[in-house]
Each structure stands twice: as C-alpha cells, then as structure tokens.
Amino acid sequence: MNEMKDFQITRRGFGFLAAGVAASAMLPFAARAAGSGAVAATFPGSWEDAYRTVLTPMVKDAGYDLTIAPAMAQDQLAKIMASPGNPPYDTLLMSPGQMAVAIEKDLIQKIDPSKLKNWGMLDPSFQGEYGPTVTIEVNGIAYNPDLVPKPKGYRDLFENPAYSGKVSWTGFASNTAVMAYTEIAKIFGSGPNDMDAVFKLFKDHPEHLKGVVDSTNHQMTLFQQGEIAVFMCSTGNVAHLKSLGLNAEFVHPETGSPAAPVNIHLTKGSANLDAAYAYMDAAISKAAQDQLKEPPTEMFPTNKDVALTPGIEAYVTRDQIKTMVYPDWVAINKNRDDWIRQFDALVAG
Amino acid sequence: MKASGFPYVLPMLLLSVAFFATPLAVLVGFSFAGPGGATLEHYARFFGDAFNFRVLVNTARLGLETVIGTTLLGVPIALLYWHGGRNLRQILIFLTLIPMLTSNVVRTFAWIVILGRQGPISEALVGLGLTGMPTSLLFTELGLVMAMCQIDLPLIILPLIAILSRTPVQLTEAAQVSGAGPWRIFVTVLLPLMLPGLLAGWILVFASTSSSFVTQAVIGGARNVYVPQLIYREVGTLFDWPLASAIAVVLLLSTGCLLVALTMMSRHRRLFGHA
Numbered sequence: 001m002n003e004m005k006d007f008q009i010t011r012r013g014f015g016f017l018a019a020g021v022a023a024s025a026m027l028p029f030a031a032r033a034a035g036s037g038a039v040a041a042t043f044p045g046s047w048e049d050a051y052r053t054v055l056t057p058m059v060k061d062a063g064y065d066l067t068i069a070p071a072m073a074q075d076q077l078a079k080i081m082a083s084p085g086n087p088p089y090d091t092l093l094m095s096p097g098q099m100a101v102a103i104e105k106d107l108i109q110k111i112d113p114s115k116l117k118n119w120g121m122l123d124p125s126f127q128g129e130y131g132p133t134v135t136i137e138v139n140g141i142a143y144n145p146d147l148v149p150k151p152k153g154y155r156d157l158f159e160n161p162a163y164s165g166k167v168s169w170t171g172f173a174s175n176t177a178v179m180a181y182t183e184i185a186k187i188f189g190s191g192p193n194d195m196d197a198v199f200k201l202f203k204d205h206p207e208h209l210k211g212v213v214d215s216t217n218h219q220m221t222l223f224q225q226g227e228i229a230v231f232m233c234s235t236g237n238v239a240h241l242k243s244l245g246l247n248a249e250f251v252h253p254e255t256g257s258p259a260a261p262v263n264i265h266l267t268k269g270s271a272n273l274d275a276a277y278a279y280m281d282a283a284i285s286k287a288a289q290d291q292l293k294e295p296p297t298e299m300f301p302t303n304k305d306v307a308l309t310p311g312i313e314a315y316v317t318r319d320q321i322k323t324m325v326y327p328d329w330v331a332i333n334k335n336r337d338d339w340i341r342q343f344d345a346l347v348a349g
Numbered sequence: 350m351k352a353s354g355f356p357y358v359l360p361m362l363l364l365s366v367a368f369f370a371t372p373l374a375v376l377v378g379f380s381f382a383g384p385g386g387a388t389l390e391h392y393a394r395f396f397g398d399a400f401n402f403r404v405l406v407n408t409a410r411l412g413l414e415t416v417i418g419t420t421l422l423g424v425p426i427a428l429l430y431w432h433g434g435r436n437l438r439q440i441l442i443f444l445t446l447i448p449m450l451t452s453n454v455v456r457t458f459a460w461i462v463i464l465g466r467q468g469p470i471s472e473a474l475v476g477l478g479l480t481g482m483p484t485s486l487l488f489t490e491l492g493l494v495m496a497m498c499q500i501d502l503p504l505i506i507l508p509l510i511a512i513l514s515r516t517p518v519q520l521t522e523a524a525q526v527s528g529a530g531p532w533r534i535f536v537t538v539l540l541p542l543m544l545p546g547l548l549a550g551w552i553l554v555f556a557s558t559s560s561s562f563v564t565q566a567v568i569g570g571a572r573n574v575y576v577p578q579l580i581y582r583e584v585g586t587l588f589d590w591p592l593a594s595a596i597a598v599v600l601l602l603s604t605g606c607l608l609v610a611l612t613m614m615s616r617h618r619r620l621f622g623h624a
Binding site (some may be wrong): 072074075077078081101129147171172173210211212214218221222225226227337340341344345346348349 | 394400404458461462465466467482485487488539566570571572573574582584585586587588589
C-alpha cells in the first residue's frame with residue numbers, strides 16, 4: 001500500500017505517458033499504411049497454419065511482409081463490405097460461390113498476370129482473370145470405419161439404417177454443404193436446384209436434423225470426440241483428421257465428387273499491390289506447392305511442375321479433376337438466401 | 350461542485366460519445382435504412398416472421414434459465430466464502446477467477462467433452478443406472494444452460510462476495526439470538542442484504558448469456574437458434590445489414606428493458622428495508 005501511495009506522476013509525465021500510449025495504439029495503422037506488407041485473408045485452421053509457415057518466409061525473401069489473417073470466406077466478404085475503399089485485407093481466399101458475390105458487389109479487381117513469375121506454370125483453367133487458383137477442393141464424405149460401414153453415396157446415408165443418428169450436416173452457408181445438397185437434390189429431386197426435395201427428405205428423416213451444426217470445423221471436433229461418424233468434407237479435412245491419428249476415411253460419392261477451385265483475389269482499393277502480387281506468386285510457386293501438398297494439408301497442386309503425392313493420388317488424380325462435379329454457383333447464389341432461411345427454420349423445428 | 354467537476358469527466362464523456370453512442374446511433378440508423386429514406390420495413394420483416402419471434406423468446410428463456418442456475422450455484426458459494434476462514438476464502442476466489450482467465454472458446458470446447466456420449470456426465474448416468482446407454486447432452490438446451498452456468502458463474506459470485514465482504518458475520522448470530530431460524534435468517538436478513546449483488550449479477554449473467562455467440566453455436570448446435578446467431582447469419586452469410594441492425598436493436602432493447610426493471614427493483618425501499 002505504501003508503495004502505491006509513494007507513486008506519483010506529474011501532469012507533464014502523465015501527458016507524455018498518454019501521448020506514448022496513443023502513439024503505440026496508432027502503430028498498427030502506421031505499419032499498415034507504410035505499404036511494405038500485405039494482409040492476406042486465409043481460411044482458419046490448417047490453411048492458416050500452412051500459409052503462415054510456408055508463404056510468409058517466401059514473401060519475406062521477396063522483400064515484403066505478409067500477415068496471414070484467418071477468416072472464413074463469408075466473413076472475408078462481410079469485412080470487406082464493411083469498409084469499402086479501405087479494405088482490411090489486400091487479398092481474399094475464396095471459392096467461386098463467394099467470388100461471384102465479390103464481383104457483383106465490386107469488391108475485387110482483375111489481376112495483371114505479367115506481375116506473376118509463376119503464372120505460366122498454371123493450367124489455363126487455373127488462370128482466372130480475378131486471380132489464380134491455388135488448389136482444388138475435392139468434396140465427398142468422411143466416415144469413421146470403426147463406427148459405420150463405408151457409405152456408397154448420399155442416398156446410402158438416408159436409406160441405410162447403419163447411419164441413423166451418426167451423420168452430421170451443416171447449413172447452406174457452408175460451400176461444402178451446399179455442394180452436397182445440390183447433389184442430393186439431383187438424386188431425390190428434379191435437379192440441382194430442387195431444394196424442396198432436400199427439405200422434404202430431412203423432414204422425412206428427422207434423425208438427420210439432430211446432427212446439424214454450424215461449420216465443418218465444428219464437425220471435425222465432433223468427429224474427433226466420436227460424437228459423429230459421418231460428415232460432408234473435403235479431402236483436406238480427412239487428411240487433417242488422419243494427421244491427428246484419427247481413423248477417418250474419404251469416400252467419393254457414387255454420383256460424383258463436387259469440387260471447388262480455391263482462388264486468391266486482389267481486393268479493390270488494396271494499398272499494397274506489390275506485396276499482394278508477391279504473395280500470390282509465392283502461393284502458386286513450385287517451392288510452396290511442393291510443401292503444401294504434404295500432410296497435414298495435402299492440398300492438390302495447381303502448378304504443373306508439382307508432382308502429386310501418393311496420398312493425394314489416392315483421393316484424386318490430375319485427370320480426375322476434369323471429371324469432378326462443378327456446381328453452378330450463379331444459380332446457387334440466386335437461391336442461397338432463401339435456402340438458408342428455409343433450412344434454418346426447418347432445423348430449428 | 351458539479352460545475353467544477355465537469356472538465357474532469359469531459360474526456361470520459363467524449364470517449365463514450367465516440368466509441369459507444371456514435372456506433373449505437375449508426376446501428377440504429379442502419380436499422381431504419383431503406384432505398385427511399387427511413388423505413389420500418391426491417392422491423393416489420395423481423396416481427397412478421399414467427400421464426401424470428403420464437404428465436405427472441407428462446408434467447409430470453411436461455412438468459413433466465415442461466416440466471417436461475419447461476420443464482421442457485423452462486424449464492425451457496427458466496428455464503429461459504431462469507432463464513433469461511435482466510436484459506437477457504439483464498440481458495441474460493443482462486444477457483445472463481447481462474448476460469449475467467451481461460452478463453453471462453455476453450456471452456457466452450459471443453460464442454461463438448463463433458464457433455465458428449467463418452468463424457469463424465471454420460472458415464473455417471475450409465476453408472477448410476479439412470480440410463481441404459483450413453484447419452485449426449487450436446488445440442489440440447491439443458492447442456493447449453495449447464496455450460497453457460499459454469500462460464501457465467503463468476504459474474505454472480507463476485508458481486509455477491511463484494512456485498513457480503515462489507516457485512517459482519519455476527520449479523521446471523523444476532524438474528525439467531527433473537528430467535529430466528531436458518532430459513533428466516535436467510536429470507537429476512539441475508540437475502541435483502543445480498544439483493545444489490547444479486548441484481549448486478551443477474552444483469553451481467555443475462556447480458557452475457559443472451560449474447561454468447563460461440564457457446565450458443567457450439568453447444569446449442571444449429572437446432573437451438575438464438576438472436577446472436579440470427580444476427581451473424583444476416584451479417585456474415587446473407588449480407589442483409591439493415592435487418593441485422595434491426596435484430597440487434599431489438600436484442601438491445603429487450604436486454605435494456607430487463608436492466609431498467611432490475612435497476613428500478615434495486616431502488617425499491619421495501620425490498621432492501623432501510624439499509
């Protein structure tokens with residue numbers, strides 16, 4: 001107590017202290033405005049870890065700082081929309097569903113491929129005018145062989161009683177989920193956009209509604225805990241579960257595996273273009289993709305010079321990539337709001 | 350006196366205006382924003398959908414259930430602290446504060462293990478023969494209330510301890526000497542004394558529970574929808590910010606009404622006697 005009483009500060013000292021605190025609070029803004037580094041939005045979890053570990057040193061070698069900021073694709077869009085003209089990210093990482101929204105709302109810009117040394121290493125289908133494709137996410141079904149038999153496809157999950165109460169689903173906000181639902185709509189309805197058939201299916205199988213959660217990340221935790229045995233996933237999700245020592249297997253649905261390219265986009269109004277291009281170039285370089293193709297991420301490489309690992313080839317080969325199911329995101333985006341609201345109300349009962 | 354003190358409160362007043370009142374005004378402004386000027390359309394859309402109204406009721410119920418749970422757990426702990434010796438008091442303070450130093454996200458995910466099929470609760474139920482097979486309390490309101498009670502318990506214990514620390518323990522002995530039984534002592538002596546702490550705790554717990562997005566989403570699952578999830582959906586998924594703002598304002602007003610009611614209660618002389 002005496003020490004506290006002895007502590008005195010003059011008005012001038014307090015002024016300096018306050019000024020110091022204010023100045024230190026401004027530091028991030030100052031660093032941000034300096035234009036020496038890029039802030040790259042990346043999916044949280046294994047993506048964030050991998051990109052930080054692999055790409056940050058490579059971008060540093062190119063003379064720029066790189067900040068990897070974790071955010072789901074929808075959150076990236078929401079944050080960019082919240083600050084038009086002064087985007088919190090220089091680049092975004094997203095699939096075609098969100099890319100269509102970003103283009104429609106004028107949030108991203110076309111890139112200049114001449115600024116990317118590794119551009120020529122990409123297959124033309126991976127050379128998007130709004131940014132390069134860094135990997136293809138191949139989706140399917142993850143299952144725990146200790147708890148359930150290998151599913152044949154989506155129909156099996158609803159018709160085989162072995163899966164009753166052991167399958168987890170997510171809402172229509174998730175790209176993985178919406179791709180699975182369009183496939184289920186094809187099986188049980190008249191086409192990929194016949195979601196009434198999907199909603200009816202869930203109404204007829206209320207045991208499936210019990211396992212609906214918010215995100216794939218949450219499903220990974222539940223899978224780890226043995227709470228669920230099946231969920232809709234990407235090959236990357238299964239690779240990550242396996243790297244944790246879990247008994248997880250991936251199965252291609254008999255009707256085909258939905259796939260989604262993952263692209264890096266340049267935000268409109270980015271103040272750090274050179275650093276953003278350096279980051280993009282690093283992400284499509286052989287050096288980076290040679291590391292990112294290894295467990296636990298096992299990302300499918302889009303750089304032609306990168307050989308597939310046996311682990312990735314067990315899921316998908318380069319030839320199979322062309323035969324995957326690529327949903328019509330324009331049609332999905334047109335209906336998505338309505339589907340989200342209807343499904344949420346259905347799940348809540 | 351008031352006039353001379355004004356310059357000293359000015360910085361806080363400016364900060365409040367800049368970082369509280371202005372964002373709040375923006376939020377309210379957004380909730381009335383329409384293409385042709387101010388509109389009530391977003392509120393009409395919110396209340397026009399029975400699902401939304403049910404979500405609002407669910408959120409209020411969750412808050413009240415957690416308030417009841419934390420009160421039932423917090424009052425005995427606070428009384429134990431009041432009657433305890435120095436060591437017991439230190440242990441109780443330590444046990445109350447330590448969870449608060451752990452991230453809410455970590456505590457929430459720990460509850461997945463506790464409430465899961467292979468968790469201690471399920472094993473205890475099976476062991477006691479109350480259920481024949483492992484039971485999961487995940488994605489149930491009961492499981493969520495249990496998790497929220499643990500997470501928010503310090504918010505009610507600390508105000509109670511603050512109140513009781515200023516009260517001499519001999520008060521109960523005096524009441525006992527006067528012929529009052531334990532129940533009478535609790536109702537007529539302790540409860541009125543604790544009521545300001547309880548009211549503060551109830552406000553904190555209710556506000557914290559009704560806005561606890563992570564725990565609601567993780568433990569409650571997608572079947573139990575609460576207002577924060579609805580706001581997140583409108584902002585982050587549907588990008589319908591005016592509707593999200595309207596929902597946020599409705600949540601704010603609901604919590605505000607409770608706060609005003611509790612504050613008015615705390616000023617009621619009959620509740621507190623003449624203390």
